[in-house]
Amino acid sequence: MKAIYQRRSIRKFTKDPIENTLLMECIKAGMNAPSAGNQMPWEFIVIDQRELLNAIMNIHPHSAMLSTATVAVLIGGDLSKETRQGYWMQDCAACTQNILLAATSLGLATVWLGVYPRQDRVEGLRKLFHLPEHIIPFSLVPIGHAAEEKAPNDKFFPERIHRNGW
Ligand SMILES: Cc1cc2nc3c(=O)[nH]c(=O)nc-3n(C[C@H](O)[C@H](O)[C@H](O)COP(=O)(O)O)c2cc1C
DSSP, X not given: OHHHHHOOBOOOBOSOOOOHHHHHHHHHHHHTSOOGGGOOOEEEEEEOOHHHHHXXXXXXXXXXXXXXXXXXXXXXXXXXXXXXXXXXXXHHHHHHHHHHHHHHHTTOEXXXXXXXXXXXXXXXXXXXXXXXXXXXXXXXXXXXXXXXXXXXXXXXXXXXXXXXXX
C-alpha cells in the first residue's frame, strides 16, 4: 500500500547510477506480473548508454527527463509469445506498473513513458534498438534516484464507484 500511494512520476534524477541488483529486482517484479493465460509476452532492453538515452529524446516528444536519467528500461511486447490474442498490451501494462511499484518500494524513482500505440514512437524505437518485427516497444521507464520531491498521491473519487450496475 505504501508503494502504491508514494509512487509519483519523477522527472528529475540525480547523477548517481542505480545498482544493477536493484535494477534486476525491478525487472524481476515486472516479470511477475499477471498475464493472459500466463503468456508473459514481455522482453526488456536496459538502456544505459548516454548516446542512446539522448537519441530517444529525439523520438519521444515527452521524454526530456532522460537528459538526467542514467538508465531506462524499454518494455516490449513479443507477439511471438502470444497465446491469447489481443491481450499483450494489457500484460505489458501490468508488467510496467509492477516495475514502477517495485522501484518505489526500493526507494527509487521512475516515470512511465507511453510508447505504444503511438506509431511514430514505436517505429522510431524499433529502428534505434534494431527490434525485430514481432517485438513492439510498449513503454519506457527511466529508473533512478529522485532529484525532486513529490507528495504522495490522493486520487480517490468515491462517486466513480458503482454498485451492481451503473
Ligand atoms: C500510459 C502512460 C503514458 C505516459 N506517458 C508519459 C510520457 O510520455 N511522459 C511523461 O512525462 N509522463 C508520462 N506518463 C506519466 C503520467 O503523466 C503520470 O502518471 C500522471 O500525470 C499522474 O502523475 P503520477 O504518476 O505522479 O501520479 C504516462 C503515464 C501512463 C500511464
